[in-house]
Structure formats: C-alpha cells, structure tokens
Amino acid sequence: MSYQKVIAKVNDNTEKCTDFYDFAEPHGVFKRKLNVDVTPQLEEIDFYRGGRIPEHDYVPESPNQQKYLQREREIGIRKETQLDELFNNFKHEIQDLEEKRDILKKSLQLQLKEMSNKSDLLELFTALNEAKDGMSDIVKSSLDKIDMSLHPLSISDVHVIGSVASYCTSLTMNFIRCDLKSSSLQTLASELKGSNVKIMKFNLFGNTNMGVESLSSVGQILSNQSCVEELSLGSCNLSSDQLQALKLSLGSTEIMKLELYKNTNMGAEGLSTVGQILSNQSCVKYLGLGYCSLSSDQLQALKSSLGNTENWITW
Structure with missing residues (x-):
C-alpha cells in the first residue's frame, strides 16, 4: 500500500464501510478506491502507511482483519520507536557537534589572543584558511x-x-619590519578586495623596500572605508612618488592619525602630497613628522596644501 491518508465513506443504512479512498493532500482530491474492509467508528480516519493504528478507531469484522490491523499496529509501534530513537540520537549528535564547536571556538579565541610565536600563528592561519567557510564565523568573532x-x-x-583577514569585521594589522615588498602588498590587497573588513589600524613601520606599487596597494586596502584610525608609515624611506x-x-x-616618523626623503613635493591627503578631512587629528629633517620649503609646502585642516591637526 502506498497511500498516505484514507477517507472512509460510511453507508448510512448499514453504518459499515467497504469503500476507502486514497486522499491526496493537501488539495483534498480522492485519487483511487482502496480494497480495505473494516467497520470504522469514525466517519473520517487518518491512516498512515506504517503508522500506529489506535485500537479504538476500528472494529474489525473478521479474524483476518484483526490480524491485519494487529500487524499494522506492531509495525507502526516498531517504526515509531525506531524514529524516536533516531531522533533522540540526532538531537544528541547535534548537541555534541555544537558543544565541540563551542570548545573549538573558545580554544581558537584563546590561541589567537595568547599565541606570541609568529611561526605558530602562521600555522594556525594556514589551518583556518584551509577550513574556508567552515571557520568564517569563528574568525569573525575571535x-x-x-x-x-x-x-x-x-x-x-x-x-x-x-584570506583569513577577509572574514573579519574590523581589524588591526601590525606588520612592523616584515620586509614587505610590492608583490606581497599586492597579494594582500587582492585577498581583501571585495571583503567587508575594515582595517582600523595599519602599521607598516620599518618596511623600507615597498616601492611605488606597494603604496598604491596600501591605498586600495583602505579605500573601502570612510575613516582609518591610524596608518603608520614611519621609517619606510618614502619618496614623493x-x-x-x-x-x-x-x-x-x-586618516585620523598618520605617522610618517623618520622619512627623510619625501622632499617638498612629498610634503605637499601629504597635505593634500589630509586637507579638508574631518576626522584627522595627528600627523607625525618626527625626525624627518624637514626644511623650511617642505614645511611651507605642507602648510599650503593642508588648507583649513592645519587649524585642528597636531604635528
């Protein structure tokens, strides 16, 4: 039998029923007549294949019908028990999975906060990168x-x-003296392109071999947000280009805070460009030019290009 639900048509004179119809849900269409002979006490009966048949719903007319109904009851009870067991096991598996995930999340949070060895940290990032979307929510929250x-x-x-950073919401990145070159920063910009991560603080202090393309990549990395809290380019041997x-x-x-400490080769043109970057910005508060050996021409170029920003900037 392949039916899901049966409707019994009761004879008004005999109060017996030999006509049962396969009832196609949800539209309530009678699909076919079934050859089932029982005397129902209810005019409409729910009859599910393999489901438990309550004894009080039916009064069988013959021993064969009694055996049939008893067999269906046993099958139904057995299947119902099996389903209960499966469902309970599934619930336990879900609970175990959630518990394991919670433990993993807390472990990762602890490792990310306390791990000081950079090689170990890179290995952890590699594992997170290989997990891809499976770890995205953990990375985002941790x-x-x-x-x-x-x-x-x-x-x-x-x-x-x-790749890992692209899953974050907001991020501080410290790459002090990491010997970054143009190809490395282009790779970083490519990985972060299209992500929603906001780089709030970006410290590139002491990377002296970045080149022109590297600084273009730095701008691309930061260009998807309205304000950066801090950009540190101190001791990077920056040129005007x-x-x-x-x-x-x-x-x-x-840029709220721009640190250009100890860049001695920017020239007047470079200082003019710095002023243009910061001119008429509402969030800028600090410009660091310590130990830059600035000449009077450089200072004048900076002041001329800063515009009104000079009134509320510390430098």
Missing part, C-alpha cells in the same frame, strides 16, 4: 588583531593572512 611584527613574510604567508601613489589610490578615505 580575530580583531593580526600582529606579525619582526617576522619576515613571504608572498604565500601574506596570501594566507589576507610613493606618497602620490597612496593619495591616488586612497580615494575619499580619511
């Missing part, structure tokens, strides 16, 4: 800072870091 300072990074390292590349790729993103 990772708000990546500090690889003083650890030289290869392109493959930056690829893994960028690099600063121009940053300005062109940065777009309308504002």
